[in-house]
Amino acid sequence: MSRFSRGFGLVELLIALALSLVVVLGVVQVFIAAKNTYISQNAAAAMQEDARFVLSKMIQEIRMVGMFGCLGSITDASKARDFNASHLKPISWDNAGRKLTLVTADIGSNGGTPAWTVVSDCRTSATAYSDSQAPATGQLAFPIRRLIYSLKNGELKMGVGRDKPLEQVLVDNVSAFDVSFGLASSASDLAVSSYSSNPSDPARIRSVRLSLTLTDPNNRVGDQTFNVVAALRNRLP
Numbered sequence: 001m002s003r004f005s006r007g008f009g010l011v012e013l014l015i016a017l018a019l020s021l022v023v024v025l026g027v028v029q030v031f032i033a034a035k036n037t038y039i040s041q042n043a044a045a046a047m048q049e050d051a052r053f054v055l056s057k058m059i060q061e062i063r064m065v066g067m068f069g070c071l072g073s074i075t076d077a078s079k080a081r082d083f084n085a086s087h088l089k090p091i092s093w094d095n096a097g098r099k100l101t102l103v104t105a106d107i108g109s110n111g112g113t114p115a116w117t118v119v120s121d122c123r124t125s126a127t128a129y130s131d132s133q134a135p136a137t138g139q140l141a142f143p144i145r146r147l148i149y150s151l152k153n154g155e156l157k158m159g160v161g162r163d164k165p166l167e168q169v170l171v172d173n174v175s176a177f178d179v180s181f182g183l184a185s186s187a188s189d190l191a192v193s194s195y196s197s198n199p200s201d202p203a204r205i206r207s208v209r210l211s212l213t214l215t216d217p218n219n220r221v222g223d224q225t226f227n228v229v230a231a232l233r234n235r236l237p
Helices: 010-062 083-088
Strands: 091-094 099-105 116-120 126-130 140-152 155-160 167-172 174-183 194-196 205-214 224-231
Touching: 010 099, 010 167, 010 205, 010 224, 083 126, 083 140, 091 174, 140 167, 140 174, 155 174
Parallel strands: none
Antiparallel strands: 091 099, 099 140, 116 126, 116 140, 140 155, 155 167, 174 194, 174 205, 205 224
């Protein structure tokens, strides 16, 4: 071969191909890593949005627990005489059944038929009736709802009504749902001194702590636990 010949030999070509392959593999790895990060971040954001929606709704309802109108003493005129028990214990947690029960004032006027309605003149008398009840002249009506949040088969459900209401799914892929109550030392104290899942005296409850753990069914991100504390605005009887 002439010493003046120009071009690439087989060895140089193989080296160039090997280097190109290394560069392409590096770019592919960066792309795959970026894609996996994007997917995991989207999955985590979706879980956070689900948790935010559920917990914000529950907090709104918890803050209305114990609001039964403008008088503390209420006559139970409901059909089954079942209002008084809910009045005395408007919030409870079934640890074995993973079920939270709330009895709250209805928020707005689009909540459907209430479980009870408290009719009061806000001076001398207050009476609880089943379902809806129109107030007379000089009276006010306070719709009262009974809400049940329960964890069943990985789904957090909510039911509205007395007895065993029909439940609707709020969020799925739930691996854990826990509730504990912030308790004062006595019924007259304001500060929370301890937490318990089953308080013996509802009058000592000052706050409610919710814990919700969500799982990604596609394992794109690890389990995420969300905690929030809601203070009761109304002193329980």
